[in-house]
Every structure is written in structure tokens, then in C-alpha cells.
Amino acid sequence: MKLLEVIKSLSNQTRLDILTWLKDPFAYFAAEELDDYKPSLGVCVSDIAKKAKMSIPTVSVYLKNMAAADLLVATRKDQWTYYKRNEAAIQQLASLIKDSL
Amino acid sequence: MKLLEVIKSLSNQTRLDILTWLKDPFAYFAAEELDDYKPSLGVCVSDIAKKAKMSIPTVSVYLKNMAAADLLVATRKDQWTYYKRNEAAIQQLASLIKDSL
DNA sequence: TAGGTATTTAGGTAAATGCCTAAATTTGTG
DNA sequence: CACAAATTTAGGCATTTACCTAAATACCTA
Numbered sequence: 001m002k003l004l005e006v007i008k009s010l011s012n013q014t015r016l017d018i019l020t021w022l023k024d025p026f027a028y029f030a031a032e033e034l035d036d037y038k039p040s041l042g043v044c045v046s047d048i049a050k051k052a053k054m055s056i057p058t059v060s061v062y063l064k065n066m067a068a069a070d071l072l073v074a075t076r077k078d079q080w081t082y083y084k085r086n087e088a089a090i091q092q093l094a095s096l097i098k099d100s101l
Numbered sequence: 102m103k104l105l106e107v108i109k110s111l112s113n114q115t116r117l118d119i120l121t122w123l124k125d126p127f128a129y130f131a132a133e134e135l136d137d138y139k140p141s142l143g144v145c146v147s148d149i150a151k152k153a154k155m156s157i158p159t160v161s162v163y164l165k166n167m168a169a170a171d172l173l174v175a176t177r178k179d180q181w182t183y184y185k186r187n188e189a190a191i192q193q194l195a196s197l198i199k200d201s202l
Numbered sequence: 203t204a205g206g207t208a209t210t211t212a213g214g215t216a217a218a219t220g221c222c223t224a225a226a227t228t229t230g231t232g
Numbered sequence: 233c234a235c236a237a238a239t240t241t242a243g244g245c246a247t248t249t250a251c252c253t254a255a256a257t258a259c260c261t262a
Contacts, residue, residue, distance in 0.1 A: 004114055011112040012220080013105055019202055045239060058221050060240060079229045079238045094199035101120055101191060113250080146209060159251055161210060180208045180259050 001070065001092055003101075009069035014052050015062050019071065021051060022085045041075050042084025102171065102193055104202075110170035115153050116163050120172065122152060123186045142176050143185025 010016060021028040025043055033047045049059035063083050066072040070089045075082045111117060122129040126144055134148045150160035164184050167173040171190045176183045 004112070004117060007108055007117075008112045008219095011105070011109045014220095016105060016108075016202070023202075046237095054220095055222060056239070057223080057241080060238095061221090064240085076228090076239095079236095081239065090202060091199060094195050094202075097198060098192065098195035101117070101124075101195075109249095115250095147207095155250095156252060157209070158211080158253080161208095162251095165210085177209095177258090182209065 001089065001096060003093075003096060006069045006071060006089075006093055009066050009071060012062070014054065014059075015066060018048060018052065018059075018062065018066070019085060019090075021048070022072070022083065039084070041077065041082035042073070044080040044082050048083065102190065102197060104194075104197060107170045107172060107190075107194055110167050110172060113163070115155065115160075116167060119149060119153065119160075119163065119167070120186060120191075122149070123173070123184065140185070142178065142183035143174070145181040145183050149184065 010019075022042060025034055025037060029043060029047055029051055033043070033050075037043070045060050045063060046056055048063065049056040052059055060081075063072060063074070063081075067074045067083065070086055071093075072083045073086050075084075111120075123143060126135055126138060130144060130148055130152055134144070134151075138144070146161050146164060147157055149164065150157040153160055161182075164173060164175070164182075168175045168184065172187055172194075173184045174187050176185075
């Protein structure tokens with residue numbers, strides 16, 4: 001785990017929020033958008049952009065960045081890209097801070 | 102704890118390094134500089150700047166910033182400002198990431 | 203008060219980040 | 233293939249961050 005890369009990818013309020021939203025999609029996204037929500041896939045880019053009230057390209061890049069830092073996992077299915085949290089990486093970050101920072 | 106503020110203050114390699122150095126000063130600073138090292142105070146600004154190979158003003162601002170984020174504790178004594186880690190805050194950050202992020 | 207050491211504050215430039223719109227690409231469908 | 237929907241890539245402007253040097257301040261001691 002590249003600590004600096006991970007931390008940088010968390011150093012923005014919107015990106016922190018996205019992690020929170022993806023932790024419990026039903027609590028944060030409109031029901032219509034979760035009609036066929038699958039935990040194994042996550043939520044697609046445009047739904048996240050809508051929730052963030054930001055442009056799709058901006059959010060697309062954020063998500064890609066967070067996936068590169070391994071905080072999210074991307075799955076392309078048909079024309080959608082779904083993102084979900086990488087819980088193991090988040091726990092690994094917590095341990096790294098706890099024990100090695 | 103203001104998560105974003107804390108994370109921003111960690112999103113720079115030098116600032117991460119400083120935390121590591123202060124975790125075990127004897128392992129990282131020259132012995133001469135630790136002649137009268139006291140764990141309750143920490144290490145002074147110019148010794149940290151020297152170790153970082155950066156200008157004193159730059160490091161002074163970094164340290165102040167990290168203290169504002171509560172990651173470090175500053176103590177002014179005579180003409181020196183000493184900084185040490187705030188272990189409790191670092192552990193709090195780890196738990197926050199583990200349980201709430 | 204004068205002079206010295208340590209630190210902080212100011213001010214400036216270069217690079218990185220935040221976010222947007224427009225254009226290009228990917229993938230499904232008639 | 234042509235067209236639509238979702239996403240990504242490109243390009244651009246504004247703000248923030250990374251650093252520096254110079255100047256100001258704090259605090260010592262003679």
C-alpha cells in the first residue's frame with residue numbers, strides 16, 4: 001500500500017463523502033437508482049455524480065483515482081462502470097496508521 | 102477530529118516522514134542534536150528542518166500546520182519550539198478510519 | 203539596550219489540484 | 233451500420249499547495 005497515494009486520494013471532501021455513501025448506499029442514494037443494486041458491483045458513475053452534485057467527468061476522474069489508490073474497486077458491465085469500496089484496503093490503511101505511522 | 106484537515110496535513114511525503122522521525126528520534130536524528138532530548142518536549146524546528154533537508158521556514162509552517170491538525174504538540178521553551186507526536190490523535194485517526202470511514 | 207540564536211511571517215513563483223465543458227470512446231440496440 | 237446512453241479523455245481556468253528568500257519577531261545574555 002502506497003500510503004501517500006492513498007492519503008492524497010482521501011484529501012478531498014467529495015472523495016471522503018463518496019466512501020461514506022458507498023458504505024451504505026441505501027442510506028444515501030435515491031431508491032430508484034438502487035433498483036438493481038448489487039453489493040458485488042456497487043453504484044455507477046452517474047448516480048454518484050448526481051449525489052455529489054458535480055459533473056460526471058469530475059466524479060469519473062475522482063473514482064478512477066480512488067480505484068488506482070485501491071480504495072475502490074471498479075467493475076465495467078455493459079455501458080456502466082460500477083464502483084464499490086475495497087473494505088480490505090480501508091482496514092489495511094487503518095492498521096498502517098495505527099501501527100506504523 | 103476534523104478528518105479532512107488531518108488527512109490534508111498528512112498528504113505530503115515530508116510531513117509523513119516527520120511523523121516517522123518523531124516516533125523514534127534516536128533512530129533518525131544525529132546524536133549531537135539529541136543531547137538534551139526530552140520525550141515530553143520532542144525535537145526543535147531547526148533540527149527537523151535539517152533532517153528534512155528543507156528550509157527552516159518551510160518546515161516551521163509544516164509543523165505548525167500539523168499541530169493545528171492536532172497531530173503534533175508544540176512546546177515553546179526559551180527560544181526553541183519543540184514538537185512531539187500526539188499519539189492519542191494518531192490512534193484516534195486510525196480508529197476513525199477503521200470504524201467510521 | 204545591543205547583539206545573537208531560533209522561529210515565524212510575508213511575499214513570490216512553479217507545480218498540483220479542483221472542476222468545468224466539449225470531444226472522443228465504449229457498448230448496447232434497432 | 234446509425235443512433236443513443238454511459239463513461240472517459242482532453243483542454244482550460246481558478247484555487248491551493250510546495251517551497252524558497254527576505255524581513256520581522258521572540259527571547260536569551262552581556
